[in-house]
Amino acid sequence: LSISLVNELNYEDFIGRFGNVVEHCSICAAAVWRNRPFRDVHHLHQEICSFMDLLPDTGKEGVLRLHPDLAGKLAELGSLTQESTAEQKAAGLDTMSPDEKQLLRETNIKYREKFGFPFVICARQNKKEAILKGIVERLEHSAAEELNIGIEEVKKICLLRLLGIVIDDKSHM
Numbered sequence: 001l002s003i004s005l006v007n008e009l010n011y012e013d014f015i016g017r018f019g020n021v022v023e024h025c026s027i028c029a030a031a032v033w034r035n036r037p038f039r040d041v042h043h044l045h046q047e048i049c050s051f052m053d054l055l056p057d058t059g060k061e062g063v064l065r066l067h068p069d070l071a072g073k074l075a076e077l078g079s080l081t082q083e084s085t086a087e088q089k090a091a092g093l094d095t096m097s098p099d100e101k102q103l104l105r106e107t108n109i110k111y112r113e114k115f116g117f118p119f120v121i122c123a124r125q126n127k128k129e130a131i132l133k134g135i136v137e138r139l140e141h142s143a144a145e146e147l148n149i150g151i152e153e154v155k156k157i158c159l160l161r162l163l164g165i166v167i168d169d170k171s172h173m
């Protein structure tokens with residue numbers, strides 16, 4: 001999809017295309033609709049990032065809570081969204097050994113108990129080793145730190161999802 005076609009979408013089609021660039025948070029797309037026309041995919045991404053940055057902490061926690069665990073129950077059941085399924089597969093999470101799976105599951109539980117929201121990382125930029133290392137290291141942080149780190153990861157996930165929909169048209173450079 002070119003950015004000019006994006007700018008011509010009606011609201012329903014816009015939400016249909018971009019409603020899940022932030023997992024289960026179609027409000028992010030609904031909120032930026034008013035900012036069209038978008039100069040390019042990075043402008044659209046920046047508007048979504050600004051919307052998330054302006055959320056109160058409870059809103060940011062909500063965004064994180066809407067993310068499925070990595071290799072969690074939903075993944076086991078095969079009931080992740082299309083995007084999450086592809087991302088978790090790309091990280092090689094479906095090739096973890098039983099011990100790795102156990103470690104990730106236990107650490108996910110500790111993380112969620114400590115912070116009240118799930119561990120979120122951009123799976124397409126981290127292979128399973130980096131994910132296992134990341135969750136153990138990040139468990140030592142404060143809730144405030146992890147809230148921001150989590151949202152930064154959501155922004156990375158969002159950009160990759162946007163680039164899968166919109167052609168990154170550099171011709172205007």
Ligand SMILES: NC(=O)NC1=NC(=O)NC1=O
Pocket residue numbers: 067068069070083084085087088118119120121122123124157
């Ligand atoms: N808890 C998570 O980090 N989930 C995910 N990260 C991704 O990149 N895709 C997911 O489903």
